[in-house]
Amino acid sequence: MKLLVCAMEASSNIHLKELKKHLPNSVELYGVFDKELGNPLYDLTSLAIMGIVDALKKIRFFFKLRDELVQLAKDCDKVLLMDSSGFNLPLAKKLRETYPNKEIIYYILPQAWAWKKGRVKKLEAYCSKLCSIIPFESEMYSDKNKISYVGHPLLDEITVFKDEIKQTNKIAFMPGSRKTEITNLMPIFKELIKKIPNKEYILIIPAKFDNEYINKIYGDISDFTISRNAHKSLTEAEYAFVCSGTATLEAALIGTPFTLSYIAKKIDFFIGNLFVKLNYVGLANIFFEKMGRESLHSEFLQENVTVENLFNDYINLDKKLFFENSKILRDYLQNGSSQNVAQIIIN
Structure with missing residues (x-):
């Protein structure tokens, strides 16, 4: 089987790597994805954009890329x-429009439940199968098939979830x-860290950053131990301070209490508040709200991100309750997705 793939984000390619483990060797990947997984049309680094100005500069390239992928799809099965x-x-x-009968599978759906609900109708119109990774997401869609x-x-x-609360003397920091x-x-x-002495401070830095970039952006980090493995460090840490994003859900699932x-x-925060109508920004908290439960962790945004607020949360968070709730969260999400998506592709 020839499978046309468009996975432009680094996170998408992590998911694609897991998915590929469950696909037979006879499935060949074509299109846009990490070069570790095959021979893509373009290296992912050439697709990275930062902000509206950069996007506008590359708009002609992306139109060209779209047309190339449509042409490539002609010889692909799905x-x-x-x-x-x-x-x-x-x-x-x-x-x-080009291939009315081509099977189009969408995995990692846009968060229409948060904003731009109009994307739901488009997804149903254009795609054959929609693979949701959010339990409540299907409520928005009319075509349940x-x-x-x-x-x-x-x-x-x-790969490792905590089975008990441990004091490891390590605190993880994930600034995004x-x-x-x-x-x-x-x-x-x-x-x-000056208010939390006698600990090992683990600074988790994305693997893609080189030393020159780290020195330029992070400044003096001599008080920190550097880690490039988020899951391992979160598992070893007794507590974490995490920037909003997928990392918060990772910490919650692993069972590491965090702020x-x-x-x-x-301007970005103002615009976001206009369009995104959610009570929480952390995915774990959003899930818990859907379950009718109290929030799992604290959230400090904008001017409320102060040393005093973070320190007080570290001191006062009910870590035992957090740990018990992390198990509820894992049960809520049920299982991994890779094997199920592989079956949808194969079938």
Whole structure:
């Protein structure tokens, strides 16, 4: 089987790597994905964009890429689109117009439950199968034959979950992966560790960052032990301070109590508040709200991200309750998704 794949995000390719383990060797990948997984049309680094200006500069390239993928799909049996709805939804539309009978599978759906609900109708119109990783997501879709909850990929990728509360003397810090996130949070984290003495401070840095970039963006990090393995470090840590994002769900699933903190540009935060109508930003908290439960962890945003607030949360968080709730969260998400998505592709 020839499978056209469009996976443009680093996180999507982590999920794709797990998925590929469950596909037979006879399935050949074509399109856009990490070069570790085959021979893509383009290296992922050439697709990275930072902000609106960069996106506008590359718009002609992305139109060209869309047309190349549509042409490539002619000789492929099926199509797998992953995340990146800004590109993949228009691509799905073009593919459906060009090949009315082609099977198009969308895995890691756009978060229409958070904003841009109009994408639901487009997904149902353009795609054959919709693979949801959010248990409540299917409530928004009218065609129940197309959408199915397949599980969550993090339950494939996290290999160790805590079975008891341990004092390890290690505290993990995850200031994010974007430049603005890191430069906003690192000064606060550097002050925070002064209030929590006699610990090993583990700074988790994305593997893609080289030393030159680290020195430029992070500044003096001599008080920290550097880690490039988030799951391992979160498992070893007794507590974590985490920037908003997938990392918060990783910590929650592993069972490491943490505090969420996030500082965005004021204009971005203002615009986000206009369009995204959610009570929480952390996925674990969103899931717990859907279950009718109290929030799993604290969230500090914008001017509320202070050394004092983070320290008080570290001192006062009910770590035993957090640990018990992490097990409830794992039960809620049920299982990993890779094997189920592989079966949908094969069948």
